[in-house]
Amino acid sequence: MLKGGLTVNASGPAELYFESENTSVEIFVDSISLQPFTQKQWNSHQQQSIEKVRKTNVRIQAVTEQGNPLENATIIIQQKAPGFPFGVAVNKNILTNTAYQNWFTSKPFKVTTFEDEMKWYTTEPSPGQEDYSAADALVQFAKQHHIAVRGHNVFREDPHYQAGWLNSLSGQQFSDAANKRLNSIMGRYKGQVIAWDVSNENLHFNFFESKMGATASAEFYNWASKADDTATLFLNDYNTIEESGDKDSIPAKYLQKLRDIQGFPGNSNAKMAIGLESHFQTPNIPYIRSSIDTLAGANVPIWITELDVVSGPNQASYLEQILREVHSHPKIQGIVIWAAWKPSGCYRMCLTDNNFKNLPTGDVVDKLTSEFGLTSGLASGTTNANGFFEASLFHGDYEVKITHPLVDSPFVRGLNVAPTTESQQQLHVQLNA
Incomplete structure (x- = not known):
């Protein structure tokens, strides 16, 4: 059975x-059956997947000092921090714009990426003249608001986005400059970032390979580790889940590049990951699912790193479809x-004016971050005759508060739902009653 799916145009044939x-093996395909799914069925599967991979059933029992069940104890479980990393990119404009800051910090964003402020052509526009002031300030802003940072990027392979002075270097000079940049x-x-896009878009471009040889990307990950x-350490590229027609970055090509880097001497223990930029025009949801299914075979973390949708009448609707699909996929970790x-x-898509x-896209993000349990969630109720209370909670950090008329002071403690x-996470609480 082929896992995943495809979209078939009713007016034309589908090609599989x-x-x-193993080139000596002949492949025969027989008895093909295509099963159509309604949108309702597809959404139902997404919801089932979210319940399975993003939530855990928590069972709390309250008992007295003597071990007797405490019935009708009131339990309030308040979310303090979500467990799933979800965020929006920022740039240096946020440092001087209070309205931008207020909007950003009012949202449940727990991770960010800087648009250009860490890129080589920004931090070293002239050889030896490094300027990290904007990146430093953004890192401090993120720390102040307890927001994790993805380092973006160490190198970018597109030849159109290089500092001009690099083109005058060759041989050992170029390699030395690259090594100096990375370190x-x-x-x-x-210790201040959770990840690095080390060699960005190296499926589509080969600027550094043209200067340093075919193993340049693999060497970069060796240096980076x-x-x-x-x-x-992420690879990061586009059109792996957006466009099936881009043969440079199909899942098989992505996996081969990853294997080549992992197979380079000294890289076997590197903490590698897959970054999917996700710059969409018209999404093909079955193709997204089947592509991520294929990439999951690498058994490394997979993130959606730069999600946007091109402007158009369906922009917000497409964004919602994509977010529902990728958040429900068990292998997506951020x-x-x-x-x-x-x-x-913005680059292609704004969330606000x-x-x-809010623009319609911003409304989608607000709606789904609430649905996905990324805002301050709350569960409450009372224990049954056996002292038990159960709730299905999104992963994250919570505060549990238990009160009862026979208890002098409330019981309060933290709870990490992971x-x-x-089948469930257990918490046994003894109260002085």
Whole structure:
């Protein structure tokens, strides 16, 4: 059975391709049956998946000092921090715009990426003249508001986005400059970022390979794992889940690039991960699912790193479809929306207008962050005759408060709700009653 799905145009044929690494094997396909799914069925599967992979059933029992069940104890479980990393990119405009700051910090964003402020052409526009002032200030802003930072990026392979002075270097000079760059930025922010996009878009472009040879990307990850062994090292590219027609970045090509880097001497223990930029025009939801299913075979973390949808009448609707699908996929471990604000407009998609009032896309994000348990969740009720209370909770940090008329003071403690192989997470509480 083929897992995943495809969208078939009613006016034309569908083409299925099969491949094997063993070229001596002939592949025969027989008895093909295509099962259509309604939108309702598809949404139902998403919801089932969210219940399974994003939530855990928590069972609390309250008892007296003597071990007797405490019936009708009131239990309030208040979320303090969500467990799923969800956020939006920012840029230096947020440092001087109070309205931007207020909007951003009022949302349940727990991770961010800086749009350009860490890129090489920004931090070293002239050789030896490094300027990290904007990136430093953004890192401090994120720390102040308890927001994790993805380092973006150490290198970018697109030749159109390089500092001009790099083109005059060759051979050992170029390699030395690249090594200095990597150790400079990664050393500066070691322990302050959770991840690095080390070699950005190296499925589509090969600027550094053209200067340093075919193993340049693999060498970068080798250097990176030594420069910062605390951060996860991402590949990061586009059109792997957006466009099936882009043969440079189909899942098979992505996995091959990942294997090549992992197979480079010294890289076997590198903390690698898959970054999916996710710049969409018209999403093909079955293709998104089947592509992520394929990538999951690498058994490394997978993040949606730069999600946006091109402007158009269906922009908000498409954004909602994509967010529902990727959040429900069990292998997606984080989502960052690419909507850093500028007075002149965002890269392709904004969430607000210039007064920081929601656009339709912003309404979608607000609605779904609430649905996905990323805002301050609350569960409450009373214990039964056996002293038990149960709730299905999204993963994250919570505060549990238990009161009872026979108890002098409330019982309060923290609770981390995490994925578990057990059917439920247990909490046994003894109260002085």
